[in-house]
Amino acid sequence: MHRKLLLILQLTIILLVTYTGDSFSQTARGTVRGKVVTSKNEPAGNVSIGLEGTHYGTATNELGEFSFKAPAGSFTIIISYVGVQRVEVPVTVTAGQTTDVPQITINASMSQLSEVNVIASRANRFTSRISTDAAKIPLNALENSQSYTTITNGLLKEQQLFTVDDALRNAPGVQKMWDATGRAGDGGGYFTLRGFTVQSRLRNGVAGLVTNGVDAVNVEKIEIIKGPSATLFGSTLSSFGGLINRVTKKPYEAFGLEVGHTVGNYDLNRTSIDLNTPVTADGNVLFRLNSAYNYEGSFQNYGKNRTFALAPTLSIKASDRLSILLEAEMFYGRASAKPFFFFGSTPKEMGVTNAKQLNIDYKNAYLNDNVTQFSRSTNYFAQATYKISDKFTSQTIFSASNSFSDGANPYYYLMTDAAIFGNPALTGHNYIGRYDQSTADSKLKGIEVQENFNGDFKIGSVRNRFVVGLDLQHQNSHQVYFGNFYGIAPLNDPSFDYGAFNKQVVDATNAANPLTAANTYTYIYKTNTYSAYVSDVVNITEQLIASAGVRVDHYENKGTYNFDGVKQAEPFSQTAVSPKFGLIYQPIKDQLSLFANLQNGFVNPGLYTNANGDATVADLQNANQIEGGVKLGLFDGKLNGTISYYRIKLTNSLRAIPNSPVFAQEQDGTQTSKGFETEIIATPFNGLNVVAGFSYNDNKYTKGDPDVLGLRSNVAGSPYLANLYLSYRLPETLINGLGVGLGGNYASNNKVINSVSSGTLELSEYYLFNGSVFLDRSKYRFGLSVNNITNKHYFIGYTTVNPQRLRQFVLSASYKL
Structure with a gap:
């Protein structure tokens, strides 16, 4: 290492x-x-x-x-x-x-x-200099005291990546843990960032919930904002590790059309369209539509996934001062479940320490692909921007998110033969228990209303850029989960009919077991969160910049209910205060920044049962981060990057009390996550672009349950991660628009089970390599890419073992007007 x-x-x-x-x-x-x-x-x-x-x-x-x-x-x-x-x-x-x-x-x-033909050198086309969402104030990266990574649409096109989940392979310190489950409320892919789980929950800086993997057809760029970020984004949408914000495409003032089609092995077929047109002759009303239909099979013997994305956008310039943006984003999907292997017996009981010892048939889905789940997520977004004066602007935002799912979501338990058959004399682990965690008309609806006042003015010679905001978030959850047992199956038996676990069996089992409060697990509740925040970025001198912010957050839970509508927990409320501070010093103005920050995040855990068996409102869980580092924007933007060290301390974690007959918990846990990250986006010479990253994370429990004390969290992911992509376009004097790309990812061993009582189960380290060749001209584009070139068999997991896609060829063509 x-x-x-x-x-x-x-x-x-x-x-x-x-x-x-x-x-x-x-x-x-x-x-x-x-x-x-x-x-x-x-x-x-x-x-x-x-x-x-x-x-x-x-x-x-x-x-x-x-x-x-x-x-x-x-x-x-x-x-x-x-x-x-x-x-x-x-x-x-x-x-x-x-x-x-x-x-x-x-x-x-x-x-x-x-479609630029550059006579002189061009800066790296994979950089984005200014973010309006990362600090809710327009700042370039060297003025922002927080680390964040931007993945541009140009990089997605060149690598032929069609989902936000796949695009995140270009972000240092980010690792996929689960593919999207398609379940309402938590259906998007799960990732780990700085040792904590994170999902894509934000769209243009506000709520944009998803139920499945997010199609990138409407994505202009993706921002991974790192570290606890509750001061500006609250606790509902961000995690202690950070957040993922997708910035959508906006209309422009001329007619444009791009139609594309993609094919590949595993029955990949995708058609997309990007249409833009002025609605009025003066260009004050503009319309843009992005849409894609995607079908893909599986590298396993069963499996399929169909998705449809539709994203219309209308931009209205009502006056010189007032502009209005209206957007909708609709995702529909029907997919068979991807195999998730949980542990019904512990690794210690099974006598294993690595996933390679589990005898999983990598190419076996263990069920028929007609067992599917339907998912839907819709996001509606309205923004009114009013220029009060040259110094002050008002921004009013309304966002409505709706996620829905219905259908089966099978998973498997890895168990000892002794546990499977109830016979202590048996040895080995040659079978799985087949279960599902289905959803029944599950819904999660969210509404967010936000008002921001931005200012950019001077007090004497001191420049102030600030935001004052009010935020209301309402969630209405009616998530219903239920499950059934579908028998056992051998892990490796060519004569066994795995496809017999099919839709007919699932439908018959569900019909024989109507839903009741006794056999469902529900998240039925309503919450309101009222917040006010302020943040100011102050140029003390041209080279010294300080920032400070604070959020006051009042959370109301209206109570939780079971499937029959019977109240299970009483309402409660909590108030949190979340501060942040930052400092920037630029030894070379606009080229080199030394930065430091103190960031805060918090979570409202809700009710738990204490040692006396009483229902208790948990105290706020708090995470405080200290971070420092260097940001680069050297040599006229040809060398960009961030090198940072961070330390996050999480307090008030809940833990189970061993051998408690009432599943009691105690809130005394402490967890520390620290490490460093390096990101470089560079243009060493004309035509060559480099995107590279490396991260190390040390995550452990420092106080709490003796079973995990001093051990790495089993959801923290691999300690070491690296990503690299090299892109070269030939000089236009040779073949205009012809280029090649080559890159890959590295992840070290990942402990997905890690405790004294259960033992340790590691997923082995892996290297992945990807390549592409493309011809990008003004009227058309052709691309051929290969993902997982070496056909690597590897697993990811979130306390689970999940096989990942093997080598895939992707061929795309598009026509542009």
Whole structure:
């Protein structure tokens, strides 16, 4: 493992030395600064711009602004697009001075901005400079004292990734634990981040619940905001490890159309459309529609998944001050369950320590794929932005989320033969118990109303950027779970009819066991959360930035009920205060930041049974993080990255009291999670882009149940994770738009069971490799990618063992107008 760390450090040093050498070779330089807009005077973001005949250049940010250094002399700024007359602007660079270029207007549609023929060097196309959601204030990464990772739509397209879950392989420190279950309320994929579980629950910074895997057809970028983040996002949507926020595509002012089709092995078939059009001649009303239908089989003998996504968006510019955005996002799915292997007997009882010893047939689904579950999630979003003045803006947001599921969700218990047959004389573990945890018309509905007042003003020479917000979140849950036993099956028997576990058997079993309060497990409740928060980012000097924020959160639980409507727990309420602090110092302004933060997260655990057998309202669980590190934006945006160290302490964890006859708990647990993360997004030379990350996490219980004291949490994931992607596009003088990509992921051993009484069960480390070749032109795009090139057999798990997809070929074609 030390050799792996050394190799990563060596690669980082090589990159830094390469850039440093280039930087020192040009000492007499000045700065070129300006702004690029479209013909409708809209900011032209992510436009590559440079000096003709040189490798000096950069890309505009989301506001259309650019700034880069170049040697002294007279040059011509070039912006060139396929099918559009190129823009040429003369500029004279003076050493040690900043040259302001007059505003540049390009006669191109927003859809054409991605089709750039660059005459000079381009910045890395996998970076996103400004986030409006990560701090609820528009800040670039070097001004934000919190770590976050952005995965751009450009990276998803190049790697031919179609879901948010798959895209997260590009985020350092993030590891998938479970594939999506399709269950209302918690159906999205489960991941671990900084030692704690996290799901994709936010959309454009507010609630956007999902029931299944999230199709990425409407995703502009994905933001992984790291560490406890309750101050700005509350406790319902974020976790102690952080949160996942998907930023959706928005309409633009010209007509655009892209239609694509994808095929692959395992019966993959996918059709997608991205349609954009102005509704009115003046461009004040714009419409965009993104949609995709996806069908995929399984690498196992049974399994299929059908999904449909529909996402219409309407943008209205009501006046110079008022703009309105209306969005809908609808996901529908029907899928057979992916095998999840739980432990009915402990690893210690089974005499195993690694998943390889379990004799699981990797390509066997152990059931018929006509046993399916239907899932649906819909999100409706409305935003009104009003410009009060040049300094202040009001933003009013309404979000309604609805998730629904109905159907069977089988899973399996790994057990000793002695336990399976009730015969202590038997040895081995050659069978599984087949169960399901189905949902019956389960629903989780959420409404969020949020009002934000943003300001950007100076008090004397001190710049303040602040947000004051009010937030109401309402949840109405009617989640109904039930289960049945479907007998035992051998783990490896070619003569056994595994497909006999089918829809007919499930339907007959359900009909014979009508639902009652006695055989259902329910989450039936209503909650309201009322919150107020404030955060201010203060430029004490141009290079020293401080930030502070606080949230006051009042949570109301209206009581919980069983299937028959009988109250099971009384209502209760709690009030929490969540602070955050941050500090940024930039030794090299807008290029190098030293940052530190104190972040807080909390959870309302609800009611538990204490040692006396009484129902008790649990105290708030609190997580406090200390983090520090370095952020890079060097060499005109060609070397970007974050290196950070963090320490999170969680208090007031609940734990079971051993041998309690009433399942009593005690709230005295403490858990510490600490580690470091490194992320590099770089352009070492024209055409080559690098996305790389490495993380280490040390997670253990420091106080509480002796059964796990001092041990790593069994949901913390692998201690070591790494990701790498190299992308190279040939010079346009050879074959315009032709490129190749190669990358992969590493995960160290993962202890999914880890206690004194149960023993330890590890999932082995794995290396995954992926590659792609693509031709991206103004009117069309072709791509061929291969995932899991080496056909690696590997498992993921969340106290479980779950086999993952084998090698897959994906061929895509799209046509663009």
